[in-house]
Amino acid sequence: MKGQDQFATLTLRGVGRRFGATDALKNLDLEIGKGEFIALLGPSGCGKSTALNCLAGLLPLTAGSIWLDDTRVDVLPPERRGFGMVFQNYALFPHMSVRRNVAFGLRMRRLAKSEVTRRTEEAIQLVQLQEHADKLPGQLSGGQQQRVAIARAVVLEPSLVLMDEPLSNLDAKLRLEMRTEIRRLHQSLGLTTVYVTHDQEEALSLADRLVVLRAGEVQQIGTPEDLHNRPANWHVADFMGYRNLLRLTAGDKVGDGVRVEGSGLSLVATAVGGVPPGTPVLTAVRPEDLVVTGGTGAAAPNRIGATVEVVEYQGRELAVEARTADGVLLHVRSEQRLAPGDEVTLDVAVDRLLAFPEDDGDVAEEASTLDGVPAMSGRESAG
Amino acid sequence: MTGAPVASRPEAAPPPPRQEDPGLRHRLAERGIDRNLLLILPAIVFIVGLFIYPFLYGLGLSFQPKEGGGPFADYERFFTDPYQRNTIWKTLGLAIPAALLNVLASVPIAYRMRGRFRGKRLLTIVLVVPITLGTVLTAEGLLNFLGPAGWFNRTLLEIGLVDEPIRLINNYWGVFFSLIITGFPFAFLLISSYLSGIDPSLERAAATMGAGWWDRFRHITLPLLTPGLATTFCLTFVLAFSVFPSAILVGEPAGETRVISIAAYQAAYEQYDYPMASTIAMVMGAVELIVIAAVLVWRSRFYTGTTGGKG
Numbered sequence: 278m279k280g281q282d283q284f285a286t287l288t289l290r291g292v293g294r295r296f297g298a299t300d301a302l303k304n305l306d307l308e309i310g311k312g313e314f315i316a317l318l319g320p321s322g323c324g325k326s327t328a329l330n331c332l333a334g335l336l337p338l339t340a341g342s343i344w345l346d347d348t349r350v351d352v353l354p355p356e357r358r359g360f361g362m363v364f365q366n367y368a369l370f371p372h373m374s375v376r377r378n379v380a381f382g383l384r385m386r387r388l389a390k391s392e393v394t395r396r397t398e399e400a401i402q403l404v405q406l407q408e409h410a411d412k413l414p415g416q417l418s419g420g421q422q423q424r425v426a427i428a429r430a431v432v433l434e435p436s437l438v439l440m441d442e443p444l445s446n447l448d449a450k451l452r453l454e455m456r457t458e459i460r461r462l463h464q465s466l467g468l469t470t471v472y473v474t475h476d477q478e479e480a481l482s483l484a485d486r487l488v489v490l491r492a493g494e495v496q497q498i499g500t501p502e503d504l505h506n507r508p509a510n511w512h513v514a515d516f517m518g519y520r521n522l523l524r525l526t527a528g529d530k531v532g533d534g535v536r537v538e539g540s541g542l543s544l545v546a547t548a549v550g551g552v553p554p555g556t557p558v559l560t561a562v563r564p565e566d567l568v569v570t571g572g573t574g575a576a577a578p579n580r581i582g583a584t585v586e587v588v589e590y591q592g593r594e595l596a597v598e599a600r601t602a603d604g605v606l607l608h609v610r611s612e613q614r615l616a617p618g619d620e621v622t623l624d625v626a627v628d629r630l631l632a633f634p635e636d637d638g639d640v641a642e643e644a645s646t647l648d649g650v651p652a653m654s655g656r657e658s659a660g
Numbered sequence: 661m662t663g664a665p666v667a668s669r670p671e672a673a674p675p676p677p678r679q680e681d682p683g684l685r686h687r688l689a690e691r692g693i694d695r696n697l698l699l700i701l702p703a704i705v706f707i708v709g710l711f712i713y714p715f716l717y718g719l720g721l722s723f724q725p726k727e728g729g730g731p732f733a734d735y736e737r738f739f740t741d742p743y744q745r746n747t748i749w750k751t752l753g754l755a756i757p758a759a760l761l762n763v764l765a766s767v768p769i770a771y772r773m774r775g776r777f778r779g780k781r782l783l784t785i786v787l788v789v790p791i792t793l794g795t796v797l798t799a800e801g802l803l804n805f806l807g808p809a810g811w812f813n814r815t816l817l818e819i820g821l822v823d824e825p826i827r828l829i830n831n832y833w834g835v836f837f838s839l840i841i842t843g844f845p846f847a848f849l850l851i852s853s854y855l856s857g858i859d860p861s862l863e864r865a866a867a868t869m870g871a872g873w874w875d876r877f878r879h880i881t882l883p884l885l886t887p888g889l890a891t892t893f894c895l896t897f898v899l900a901f902s903v904f905p906s907a908i909l910v911g912e913p914a915g916e917t918r919v920i921s922i923a924a925y926q927a928a929y930e931q932y933d934y935p936m937a938s939t940i941a942m943v944m945g946a947v948e949l950i951v952i953a954a955v956l957v958w959r960s961r962f963y964t965g966t967t968g969g970k971g
Contacts (some may be wrong), residue, residue, distance in 0.1 A: 336862050355867040368865035372883050372963030381879070384867030415965055433869065 284345045284436055285311055287469065292351075293340030294327050301327040303493045305341070309437075312467045316484035318474060320516065324493040325473045329439050332471060334358050345436065356385075361430030361437040362469075366446065367422045369414035372497040375425050376410045378402065382433045391431070400432035402477050403462070418481070420451045431468060440472045445480065456482060477517055481505060510550065511559040511633035519561035519631070527632065529554040531578075534627045541603030542580045544625070546632035558632045563606040566629035569621050578627055583607055585619040599623070683795035722938040729939055734939035744940070747920040748947055754832070754907075754919065756951070758839035762847040762896045763889055765840075771877065774860075785803040791845040797907035800843050802829055806837065834910035835917045839903060843896045850895065854888030855881070860968045884967045890959035894952045920944050 287309040294302040302324040309315055317325040330342065334355035345349040350358050361382075367447035370378050375569055378423075384392040401410050403447050404424035412421055423443060430438055433615070444452045460483055463470055474480050480487050481501040489496040489504065489512075497509040525544075528536035534545040535552055537560050540582035544560070552558050567581075583599035597609040599621060609623060688694065723731035738744045769787070773780060790798065806812050806828040813825035828834060858881060866876045904921040911917030920940060928937035 329902075333864075333868055334865070355864070356870045356872050358868075359870070360868060362865065362868040364861050364865055366861060367858070368859065368861040369964055370866075370880060381866070385870040385875055413963075413965070429865075429869070439868075493949070520772060 286344075286346060287345040287437060289332075289341065290344065291341035292328070292331060292338055292343060294324075294331055294336060295339045300493045302331065305488075305495060306453050307475055307488060307495075307498065309469060309471070311469055314470045314472065314483060314485045315323065315489045316472045316474060316480035317435050317490060318477060318480040318487050318516070319490035319496075320475055322492075323490040326441055327473075327493075328490070329362075329441050329471060329473045332437070333360055333362050333439050359433070359435055360437045360439055361433055363423075363426045363430050363436035363441065363443045365442045367414075369422055369425055369429075371414055374411050374413060375417070376405055378414065378425055379428050379432050382429065386433070388565060396432055400428040403427045403431070404458075418457060419447050422650065423447065423455055424458075429461065431462065434466075434468070436469065438468045438470045442474055444474075444476075445473075452479075459483060489516060491516075498620075507549070508561070508631070510636060511561060514559075514561040515633060518563055520564050521562045521567070523560045523562075523605060524635075525558055525560050525632075527554055527556050527558045530625075535632055537630075537632050540605050541601060542581065542605065544581075544630060545627050546630040547628050548632045550634045550636075552619075552634050555648050557635050559635055561631045562625055562629060562635065565610045567607060567609045567623045567625050569597075569609065569611045569613055569615070570624050579625045579630060581607070581623040581625070583609075583621055583623060585615050585617050585621060588615055588617060597621075653658040718938040718941055721935050722942050723935075725935050726933050734936050735903060735943070737936070738939055738943060744923055747918055747923045748943070749878050750917065751903070751921075751944075752921040752947070752951075753900055754835055754839065754917070755897055757841060758900045759847075759893050759897035761840060762843040763851070763893045765844060766848040766892070767885070767889070770816055770848055770855050771881065773852065774855055787848055788845040790841050791849075792843070794837065795842060795905040796909065798838050799906050802834060802837055802841075802910050806834070816906075829910045832916050835903060835907050836872045838906035838910050839900045842906075845899055846899065847892050847896050849894045851885070851888060854885055855891070857888075858884050862967075883963060886962045887959050887964045890920075890955050894955055897951060897955075898948055901944070901951075920947075 289305050289307040289309075290304065292305040292307075293300060305328060307315070317328055318410065319325050331338050331351070334351075334353060338351050341351075342349055353525055367483075370381065373381065376397055380393050380397040384394055388396075401407055404413050404427055404477060406421060406428065408419060409417060413582075414425060417425065426443065430440075440459075444455055447455060456479060459472075462468075464539065472480070481504070484501060486498065486500055487504050488498050491512050496513050497504060499507075499509075502514065504517055508517050508519065510641065511519075511522060523540070523542070525537040525539035527548075530536075531545045533547070535548045537544050537546045537558055546558075546560050548558075581601060583597050583601045583605075585597055587598040589596040593612065595611050595613075595615060597611050597615055599607050599609055601607065607620075611621075615621065674739050685694075716773045722734060725731075725733040725737075727733070729736075773783065793801075804810055808825040808827070812828070813822075816822045816826065817824075862884075863876045864946070866880050871879065902921055903919055904925070907913055907919045907922060911919075913922055921944070924937050924940040924944065927933045927940055
């Protein structure tokens with residue numbers, strides 16, 4: 278166990294897990310450097326929790342291997358891996374005080390009593406629970422329980438901390454606070470962390486690198502900026518907040534971009550992946566990149582006219598749903614005061630409009646559930 | 661309830677606000693007193709008719725000795741006669757070891773049988789079926805299996821381990837085995853359900869913190885299971901304490917296994933001394949209560965709150 282405390286790289290090689298006939302996780306290759314904060318991101322059932330449990334040793338692999346430098350760890354039981362884990366439901370021992378919960382792992386390592394006491398108190402101080410140290414978990418609030426769970430995992434100074442949706446049981450305000458807390462802890466302790474979440478905002482704000490999973494397969498690995506600005510395919514785009522996904526048809530190249538047409542629209546987009554002329558494409562744009570203009574100013578390459586249908590007040594901005602003359606529904610964010618029925622002109626920059634090839638066989642089925650697309654599919658024969 | 665007719669007659673003037681009535685009803689409802697309380701009425705009737713009344717009747721009877729000598733004369737007679745008094749120790753000597761063994765044997769088996777695996781249902785059935793057999797069938801099986809000419813002794817004789825049959829029935833051991841066979845499934849089922857009420861992620865968490873299986877069991881599962889073990893012990897103890905048929909069928913009812921229920925039976929149906937029989941029944945209840953109280957006091961020293969699971 279001593280040797281694992283210091284390591285340079287944690288490597289996952291072709292890690293896979295089957296349940297019966299279905300692959301919950303397929304061929305995951307990942308290298309994690311010391312001190313890195315990695316987020317595994319994806320919708321429910323994408324395999325992210327499976328990956329975490331495989332790392333923790335709670336679930337045996339059915340393919341691949343996991344290495345800490347040159348030590349193979351996937352063959353070790355969880356208690357011999359020396360990883361810390363924060364569970365979604367915290368899994369605090371209900372019959373032990375906060376102090377004994379935190380001390381448990383140290384006691385299991387048969388450390389000297391004085392060291393157990395010292396490190397326990399340090400960890401409790403780290404998460405600011407000094408005055409609650411003698412309480413049972415049942416007497417604590419959700420946020421405090423969360424802190425105990427984190428203290429309990431980091432007190433062992435593990436070579437790797439695994440977090441399984443640790444914030445999903447907290448209310449919105451507490452979630453933001455704890456998010457900052459986790460980031461602060463990571464910055465001060467520098468513990469290598471793998472963090473599972475379905476919340477893209479959480480992942481973007483916490484992680485150094487993100488791994489986006491879908492149906493057990495890696496879609497993209499990259500920095501928050503990579504994923505935010507250059508999603509690799511339309512699934513990732515959809516997940517990263519590109520709420521407008523329009524099914525259009527690719528046309529000729531225009532400068533650096535490609536023309537996309539259909540449903541009364543003719544726009545210039547940035548192609549991601551091969552989009553030969555005549556093939557269907559999914560064109561993605563974030564609500565905040567659809568800029569409401571008065572229709573004046575220099576002629577922009579991408580100008581869309583639409584009528585405002587629904588307006589939601591969201592503090593500094595409005596979330597607006599607008600529909601084009603041909604019935605395409607668009608999600609827009611605007612700082613201007615708009616009202617239902619207003620005619621608006623929307624501009625979008627070429628590099629903010631991404632055109633993805635329709636990759637999968639199941640695309641039609643999935644796309645039909647996307648916002649805006651059903652309104653268009655009825656008109657496809659016309660266009 | 662009063663609002664419904666008003667709604668159907670829109671032209672009618674709204675009724676004057678009645679402060680007291682809803683206020684009182686609301687206050688009572690907050691204390692849990694409402695019409696739903698009537699649902700427990702049948703249970704109360706049963707408890708009063710089939711438990712409280714017979715109990716008080718028996719208690720009264722025990723203070724009216726047939727042979728006179730003051731209200732406590734039968735209690736005095738019971739406790740001064742070693743032949744009667746010793747039935748308490750004989751019964752405790754059977755019931756406490758049997759209940760303990762049932763609980764202790766159930767824990768590792770139930771612990772091992774958590775989770776899903778092939779054949780779990782079949783194994784559970786095999787373990788639980790004895791509960792359906794009844795004492796008489798169990799006794800008959802024991803006579804055939806453990807008797808002087810039974811398979812067990814014949815096998816021991818064949819392989820030369822013993823020179824003459826070991827006496828395993830018509831004594832203490834016969835009754836003891838019978839109590840294990842009928843009591844174990846009960847303890848196993850109860851403990852299994854207590855175990856399934858413990859959140860499995862607690863043990864997983866302990867594993868990620870470096871605890872091996874024995875430490876996980878000792879520090880996490882066992883402390884959380886202890887209140888359940890105490891309850892299970894109490895219930896199997898009560899079952900074993902009132903042992904009667906097997907004490908006669910596979911025991912030695914005139915000597916080693918003259919348990920307290922036999923004493924009560926003899927008083928009632930051989931001597932027709934109902935006050936004495938009631939006295940013995942009261943003593944029996946008191947002994948059970950003392951044991952249960954002792955166990956519950958011990959149990960109160962442990963954590964008895966939520967165990968995080970589905971239980």
